[in-house]
Amino acid sequence: MNQNKTISKNLKARNDIAFFSLLIPVTLLVSGVLLSIKYEGLLYWVGQLVLSFFFLQTFILLHECAHLSFFKSRSINVVFGHLFGILSFIPYYSWQQMHNLHHRWTGWRDKDPTTESTISPSSSKVKNCIVNIAWKLCIPLFYLSYKLSNYWNLFKIKRFLNPKKYKKVKTQFLVYLAVYAMLFYFFWKYIVQVFIFAFAISLLWKELVIMTQHSHIEIPISNNKEVKPISYLDQVQYTRSFYVNLFFAKYFLFNFNLHEVHHAHPGIPSxxxxxxxxxxxQKPNFFYWLFKAKKMKGVDYIFKSSKHTGEMF
Structure with a gap:
């Protein structure tokens, strides 16, 4: 997944910029923890909100390190990738391998492992009703499904990886589960007091971000025919960026909103x-997207496109 060899010198990863970029996550972490420990009531919940943005950033930074392009050194990317993976509850290696396949097959909905389940909605009216309610009430059902089905589902992962990589995924699953068990065993009171609610809030932010990227876009289906991967530049038409305040986008979202550029140049640091x-x-504005997307039924936003609904973003 490392495309650094083809990147011009001024666009290559730099450790000084990468480490400087971590100042804001560290600031959010420290301030959020202090507010959550020292105060009750309103200030406690302010601390939880601050920490929720920290957890959003760990998810974004996991993505960047998995591309091996955030830091100049591969080993530093791997080390920090595992740290952000643990904080995001997503194993670094399974994320890296499945996300690599996502970049390879973007533009073919049924070939991309992260979009293959969005070809058609469930035939169950009850399930579709639950999906619609969750979408309207901002319950992050889609993010949880995306996370668990793509990066924790060994049955699915096995279909896409060779035996050697699959064995490594299983090994890292056990390591991550052991780390979580140890942390909860020794620090469960502290984790519940300081981190649980903030992490739950962060699930909503993560869903709102990832749901802008490839949903409700007309993406071809191969129907089991032999097809070739679509070039990075041609993948732009199957992705969506969103736009917010430039300072916020660069220093809080690490340009994760610029998804079209990222797919065109996946080896360039965020x-x-x-x-x-x-x-x-440069469209849509995030709040314009949010307003229009939330007006739709969840099953329509996920499983259909503007070709079917007439809704343009």
């Missing part, structure tokens, strides 16, 4: 993405 200009309209 902090360099804003330097690249694509011939694409």
């Amino acid at each position: 902090y360099k993405l804003s330097d690249i200009k694509l011939e694409a309209h």
